[in-house]
Amino acid sequence: MSLVGTQVKPFKAQAYHNGKFIEVTEESFKGHWSVVCFYPADFTFVCPTELEDLQNIYPTLKSMGVEVYSVSTDTHFTHKAWHDTSETIKKIEYIMIGDPSHVICRNFDVLIEEAGQADRGTFIIDPDGVIQSIEINAGNIGRDADVLINKIKAAQYVRNHPDEVCPAKWKEGSATLKPSLDLVGKI
Template sequence: MSLVGKKVMPFKANAYQNGEFLEVTEEDFEGQWSVVVFYPADFTFVCPTELEDLQNEYDALKEMGVEVYSVSTDTHFTHKAWHDNSDTIGKIEFVMVGDPSHTLCENFDVLIEEDGLADRGTFIIDPDGVVQGVEINAGNLGRDSSALVRKIKAAQYVRNNPDEVCPAKWEEGSKTLKPGLDLVGKI
């Protein structure tokens, strides 16, 4: 069942960010755009490449009013240890959420039960706490954060222009569509 259009379910989790431990709940997603990025585990192979790519887009995302939350089934303590011991992860400025109870993984339907790990899931959440976009990849397929930035720009555009839609490969400033009877069969 798709989570698109559904409000994020309640949760409470511990996280690590910039040398501090903090608590994160679904209320943190409200009033701003958020991206929740699940990955299988700390101290692995594809995961640090994805998180570094996401960090490379973090300033652009912040300028767009987006906060990033990365999540794995590791603890917030493990996130700190990884942050302290990896040059790549040491660059991370966004929130790293621990989900050892699997509550978030179950809420977002990305838990690989037999392994106790998360699928590679990306969720775009609007300021009302409602999921607007979902991407889930197999564990051996890394994601591209530049594509995520484009999708968020499109989601923000249609939220601000509800009578328009963004076509495939839409880029900021390019032409949109206005759904209506006059477009049926003409695209």
């Protein structure tokens, strides 16, 4: 069953953010758009490249009203240690959630049970805490954070214009479609 269109399930976790430990719950995703980025593990190879890529677009996402949360099954202590020792991870300004209990990974259906690690999953969540988009990649395929910007813009557009839809390759300012009987078979 797809999680698209469902409410984020309850959880409570510790996170590392800007030199402090904080608590994050499903309520943290409400009131603004959120990107939740799951990755397998700290101190690895593809993961830091993805997290740095996400940091590179973080100012743009913030300007769009989006908060970013990265999640792995490591602890918040491990996130701090990685942040303190890696030049790449040291740049991260968004929230790094620890999920050693695997509750969040199970809630989002990205836990690789036999490995105790998360798949590479990206979730876009609306201000009501409802999942609007999901991307899941195999562990050896890194993601491109730039793709998120257009997906979020489209999600924000249709939320504000519920009678319209965004066609393939839609960009902000491009034409949208208004589904109707008149369009059936004409596209």
